[in-house]
Amino acid sequence: MNRGPQQGARPQGQGGFRPQGQGMNRGPRPMGTGTGAPRIPRPVAPAPAPQAPRREFSSPKKFEKTYVEKHPVNKRALQRQQGMDVGDFDEDKSGYRKARFAKKGAKREASAVKIDHAVVTSKEIPIKTLSEKLGISAVEITKRLFREGIMKTVNESVDYDNAAYIALELGIDLEYKPPKTAEDALLEQYDSADDAERSVPRAPVVTVMGHVDHGKTSLLDAIRKTNVTEGEAGGITQSIGAYTVSFGEGKKVTFIDTPGHAAFTAMRARGASVTDIVVLVVAADDGIMPQTVEAINHAKAADVPIIVAMNKMDKPHVDPDKVKQGLMQYDLVPEEWGGEVIVVPVSAKTGQGIDDLLENIWLVAEMQELTANPDRKAKGVIIEAKLDKGKGPMASVLVQNGTLHTGDNLISGTTMGRVRAMIDDKGRTVKEAGPSTAVSVLGLEDVPNAGDTIFAVDQALMKQVQEERKNKQRESMIKETQKVTLDDVFAQVAEGKMKELKLIVKADVQGSVEAVKGALEKLENEEVRVRVIHSAAGAITESDVMLASSANAVIIGFNVRPDTKAKALAEHSKVDVRLYRIIYELLDDMEAALKGMLSPKYQEVYMGKAEVRQTFHITGVGTVAGCYVTEGKLVRGGKLRIYRDNVMIVEGNVKQLKRFKDDAKEVSGGFECGCAIDGFNDIRIGDFIECYLIEEIKPV
16 A cells, blocks of 8 residues: 655655755745655765874884793692692691690590699699689689689689589599798708718707706806805896806806796796706705696607706705605606716805816717717807897897807898997807807897797898798788687677776796796686797887777786887777786786676575465466565565475566565565565465565685
């Protein structure tokens, strides 16, 4: 079907493209001819844009590509290029894996090894450390602790007892070895310095013991050929405490004198511990006394030979055989009777037997083969110590080994210092003191304790040892305080509040301090205890008063007095300061004080008995018993027991007691009265009332 030319289409053969450069005219379209359809001009292609001229270079730059030489990385190429074996390559490549798992493998091996014994150096052990010691995980340890009711994490510590229990479950012996301390280094230093080849014979150290009136001081006076017995203040027992005596051909003996009073047991015990021979002084006219027995026991405990000096042989009517028989009771058999104990008759007054006594001492010493090394640092013991106001702390030192020089650094207990001066028993200043020599040493920073060991050490070690000892002392004080404030408090509450007498003891010398403390501690009983919260040698100071005030304690001064400031402070603080010069007075006062602190004891005192014959009810009072007093009397304020059919049914107090309508203090037998019982109204006719009082028993 011929649709004819479509509208808008250009008739075939008409028109054409416009010449280049002529734009499209959008003015009035010219009317065409033919069919009358408008003429549509043919689109003309746009002229191309002019191109910029190409820049020409005189010498064009050449770009060259850089190549990086690459090495082969696969196993076979590496083998071909370097001649490397495949096995070597594998070993090199897997080396880091082996290193990474080496530690784990070692741990697995270690855990597989059976642990039988482990050592720890602390009482508080970190759980991680314990796991390494026992070869189990820290988590396993916490589980075992949890089963015992102890909650711990792996980052906490466990005490040695619980750690040892866990180790025991695993079949491991857990041993505690404390770490090496400065104290250990000090002892090792002295042990290593002992050299038998350098040792030489030394003088024996002799302790003179005996009863207070048997002539110990007089005997020492006779031995030294001096007279210091009269006015003994400044004499033998209050001076240096040890003396060296020369006799014969170069023979020397060092004597230590301990007071003979029975209360000074600690001083005699200390004397026996540093001695080689004990000379037991027994009066020929008096025999064995209590202090003599104590001296014998101390000598036996120290395992030292005993020589008996039978003194006062110049007196008439003495019986040596009686003294020897008394010695036999304590296993001291004289040589004349087949034993080993040497008995020397002496007289301190006439000098009889003194030379024989010295020769026998030397004979026994030779049998003991006593030696010491003078070419080492000194080691000794504090015999006595005191505080001199002019010279400061003074210590009587018996050198046991080595040689002590002026300028040596010393440590004794927690006290250290440097030797400024040394004075011998004759009052002479000396530069050195060898074995078995006693000297008074000046230069310590504080008063040491009698009986403590003293060492000459290097300054650095001295300070380390002092610090360790102070820390240990501080820890023990804390533990003691905790024990008193916890354990004792609970015990007191449970047992009826045990009382405590707190004391501060100050004395002229350290030996007296120890003796007074020992005597006071023997006074305590089941209900009252004596607690010495502080003790030292020297005068009573302000610090002592302040301590007594805060602790509610009593200050005991033995042969010392408070200074002016301390006295004023004590009066202001109302602190009780007791001063004594005789130990018996001190003990009597303290015993009386303890009796005053005892819990009062009570006894029941029967007063009388009454029969209930009538009962009345009074408003506001209750039931009143009309009684007839059959024996004794009823007392207002007394206590009552009600019996019914001879069975006690109640105990109570007398609430009211009346005779007719008048109040009565008491109603005697044969009279009637009205009695109201506090808190009890079920009184019946026929009941019996027993009246009694509770009275306090005064301690005897």
